[in-house]
Amino acid sequence: MSQPARVIPFDHQQSAHCETGVISNLMRFHGLPVSEPMAFGIGSGLFFSHMPFLKMNGIPVTSYRILPGWIFSRFTKRLGISIRRVTFRDPREAMDELDRVLAQGLPVGLLTSVFYLPYLPKAFRFHFNGHNIVVFGKEGDEYLVSDPVMDGPTRIHRSALIRARFAKGMPNIKGRMYYPTQVPADADLRTAALRGLRRTARDMSTTPLPMFGSKGIAYLAGRLRHYERRLGEKDARLALGNLIRMQEEIGTGGAGFRFIFAAFLMEGAKLLNAPALKDMALEMSRIGDQWRDLAYQAGRLCKGRAEAHITYDHLADKLADIGRQETAFFKQLHQCAKQL
Amino acid sequence: MKKEEVPQDDANMLEGKFKVVKYALNENGEFEKVPSVGWEPENVALSQAWDVIHERVEAARQQVLKGDLSPLAYHMEKNMMDAALLAQHMDLPARKVKRHLEPAGFAELDQALLGRYAEVLLVSVDELKQVPR
Numbered sequence: 083m084s085q086p087a088r089v090i091p092f093d094h095q096q097s098a099h100c101e102t103g104v105i106s107n108l109m110r111f112h113g114l115p116v117s118e119p120m121a122f123g124i125g126s127g128l129f130f131s132h133m134p135f136l137k138m139n140g141i142p143v144t145s146y147r148i149l150p151g152w153i154f155s156r157f158t159k160r161l162g163i164s165i166r167r168v169t170f171r172d173p174r175e176a177m178d179e180l181d182r183v184l185a186q187g188l189p190v191g192l193l194t195s196v197f198y199l200p201y202l203p204k205a206f207r208f209h210f211n212g213h214n215i216v217v218f219g220k221e222g223d224e225y226l227v228s229d230p231v232m233d234g235p236t237r238i239h240r241s242a243l244i245r246a247r248f249a250k251g252m253p254n255i256k257g258r259m260y261y262p263t264q265v266p267a268d269a270d271l272r273t274a275a276l277r278g279l280r281r282t283a284r285d286m287s288t289t290p291l292p293m294f295g296s297k298g299i300a301y302l303a304g305r306l307r308h309y310e311r312r313l314g315e316k317d318a319r320l321a322l323g324n325l326i327r328m329q330e331e332i333g334t335g336g337a338g339f340r341f342i343f344a345a346f347l348m349e350g351a352k353l354l355n356a357p358a359l360k361d362m363a364l365e366m367s368r369i370g371d372q373w374r375d376l377a378y379q380a381g382r383l384c385k386g387r388a389e390a391h392i393t394y395d396h397l398a399d400k401l402a403d404i405g406r407q408e409t410a411f412f413k414q415l416h417q418c419a420k421q422l
Numbered sequence: 423m424k425k426e427e428v429p430q431d432d433a434n435m436l437e438g439k440f441k442v443v444k445y446a447l448n449e450n451g452e453f454e455k456v457p458s459v460g461w462e463p464e465n466v467a468l469s470q471a472w473d474v475i476h477e478r479v480e481a482a483r484q485q486v487l488k489g490d491l492s493p494l495a496y497h498m499e500k501n502m503m504d505a506a507l508l509a510q511h512m513d514l515p516a517r518k519v520k521r522h523l524e525p526a527g528f529a530e531l532d533q534a535l536l537g538r539y540a541e542v543l544l545v546s547v548d549e550l551k552q553v554p555r
Contacts, residue, residue, distance in 0.1 A: 096455065098443050119445065119453065197502070205435040205468050209502055233440040233457075250510035320474065326467040341423055341445040345453035367447060371423055381463030384470055 089219035092189050094228040094235045098342060101153050102127065103230025104191050104214040111189055112265040114161075120353075123346030124160055124274045125153030126281040128339055130408070131294045132302040138252065141324045144302060146338030148285075150212040151193075154260075156281070160274040164264040169256040173244045176257030180217065180225075183261060189218040189228070193258040195249030201229070201236045211255045217243075275350050280419045282343075286412035296412050299405030307398035318394065323384045326377045337377075340370030358418050365411060372404050423447065428456040433465035475502055486553045492528030496553045497543040511542045 093110055097103025097118040105121040122128070127147050134142040147153070158165050170176035183190050195211045196202055219226035224237045238246070247257040289295040293302075306325075309318040329338045347363035350356070380397055382388040423446045436442070441457035448454045482499040485491040498508050505523065509516040521527035522539075531539070533547075540550045 096440075096443050098445060098455065201439075203435060203437040203439050205437075205472065208471070209507070231440075231442060251507050254510075320470065323467040323470040326463050327471065330461060330464045337423070341453070345445045348453050363453075364447075367423060371427075374423065377463040381466040384463075385466050 087219070087221040088184055089221070089226060090184065090187055090189050092216065092218035092226075092228055092235075094216075095230075096233045097230040099339070100214040100230050101150065102342070104216055105154060105157055107216055107228060107230060108189060108191060108262060109163075109265065112262050113267065114163075114265050114269055116271070117345075117349060119342050119345035120271070120275065120349055121157055122153065122339070122342045123282070123350060124271070124278040125155075125157035126278040126285065127153040128282050128343045129285055129294075130296060130298045130338075132298050132305070133293055134305065141321055142305075144325055144328050146329060146340075156278070157274075158262075160277050161269045161271075162266050163262055163269070165260055166263050167258065167260040169258045171256070173248050173257060176247060176259070177240065177244060180259060181220065183259075184217065184220060188261050189216050191216055191260045192243075192247060193255045194243075194246040195251075195255065198242060198246035198249055199229070199238065200242055201227070201232075201238060209249070209251055211249050211251055211253055272353055275346075275353055276419070276422055279347075279350060279415070279422075283412050283416040283419050286408070287416050296405060296408040299408060300402050303398045303401035303405060306401060307395055310394045319384050319386075322380050322397075326380055326384070329373065329377055337370040337373040340366055340373055344370060354422055356418075356422055362411070362415055362418065369404065369407050369411060372400070372407070376400050376404065425449070425454070425456050428458050429461040430459050431462040431465060432459040433462075433469070435460050435465055435468055475499075483553050487555075489525060492523055492525045493551055493553050494528055494539060494543075495523045497539075497545060497550055498523070501543050508542070512538060 093107070095103075095107055095110075097106060099118070099122070102118045102121045102125070105125070106116055106118045109116045109121070116124070129148045130146055132142065132144045136143045154165075157163075168179065170179070180190055180192075192215050193211070194213045194215055195209060196213045197207050197209045199207065199213070214230070216228040217225045218228055218235075223240045225240065225243055227236050227238050229236060247255065249255060286296045292298065309321055313321060344363045344366035347359045347366060351359035351363065376397065379388065379392050379400070383392055383394075383397065423444070425446045425448045428444050428446050436459065441459055443455040444458050445453045446456045479496065479499045482491060482496045486493050486496050498505070503511070505519045506516050509519040512519060522531060536547050536550060540547045543550065
């Protein structure tokens with residue numbers, strides 16, 4: 083059963099985060115050049131939440147972004163892009179549909195589990211069913227893959243791709259695939275960027291309940307303070323390690339996405355002709371640096387190598403301080419965005 | 423973060439396969455993508471997570487050698503699964519998978535089910551029946 087090789091000319095660019103990277107790469111293919119930070123900002127991806135009641139592998143979920151898939155849907159909605167999104171019950175059907183769309187000359191976005199992607203380094207391959215990649219061709223039994231976190235395109239065998247597309251667990255991804263069906267030639271990036279900006283400022287400043295938005299950082303700080311007493315030394319270290327991994331891991335981009343957002347603000351300052359946003363970008367970058375410091379000290383504590391003054395109390399103080407700065411920052415951004 | 427502050431703490435987490443990119447400020451005050459080979463806190467957090475997994479795999483291996491659990495338990499842990507997740511992959515009730523984790527339950531498995539377990543757990547049927555000594 084040998085089919086002719088099919089390779090779609092696809093310009094792969096490496097990115098910091100998978101979802102925004104796929105958006106940026108797919109849009110460029112469809113004639114709408116959008117940088118990764120711009121995709122992140124238009125999709126209003128930045129957020130904060132700490133949900134002690136929602137646990138993954140027994141550890142409370144902390145997230146520095148909106149839910150997986152939401153950046154994509156907000157982005158496409160704000161620019162009037164039509165997307166076809168499908169899931170499947172049967173793996174064979176899912177692969178046939180992928181082949182059919184590739185045969186039309188269209189690159190396809192896929193949701194996959196990193197555990198089943200053999201080309202990724204082993205250390206990153208946990209059961210995480212939310213990794214976005216683009217498939218842009220097929221040669222024999224191998225598919226050509228643009229994985230946004232990698233520096234170049236790669237390949238995956240059909241059987242491995244089936245596993246990765248049909249991994250079970252949280253969430254059940256059921257072979258989800260998606261591709262733009264129509265991208266308007268006159269998409270209005272300025273309006274979309276402004277709407278994305280306003281939404282992030284609003285989400286961070288006014289979302290109710292203590293665990294969401296910038297005030298959620300203080301909420302996490304309050305809980306972190308008691309980790310060692312409540313969980314014991316070993317589990318407290320695990321919870322702390324998890325916090326770092328959520329903040330900074332392959333596919334999450336860095337300092338809880340604060341630097342990507344800063345890059346968006348910087349680009350937005352030019353696009354919207356709003357010099358005030360440039361100052362906000364630099365301020366966001368400074369706050370990002372403090373997230374990095376926090377992770378650095380937390381890492382020392384995890385490893386049992388911290389100097390005596392670095393305790394859970396100390397980390398909680400630092401986190402609460404970051405929380406205060408972000409609260410002020412997003413309030414200011416909220417005001418600033420109203421005037422644009 | 424300035425470009426020169428982008429961490430380059432290599433702990434071979436990326437196996438030299440590629441570098442990740444991070445956004446940092448360059449000399450013109452613009453953000454650009456800067457390659458990084460890794461970052462100390464992330465390396466610590468990752469190896470800590472793997473230590474936990476390796477501990478669980480080793481504990482399962484010991485229990486299999488003692489005869490308390492079937493080899494399936496070892497291979498399940500190796501795939502970082504629990505009975506519930508394995509059951510989903512097998513399309514079986516979790517109660518049945520739990521039964522197969524016991525040596526007696528495992529002994530009752532027919533070739534077909536053994537084959538399916540082996541496929542899901544990425545080993546051959548022969549490998550599935552044993553653990554490394």
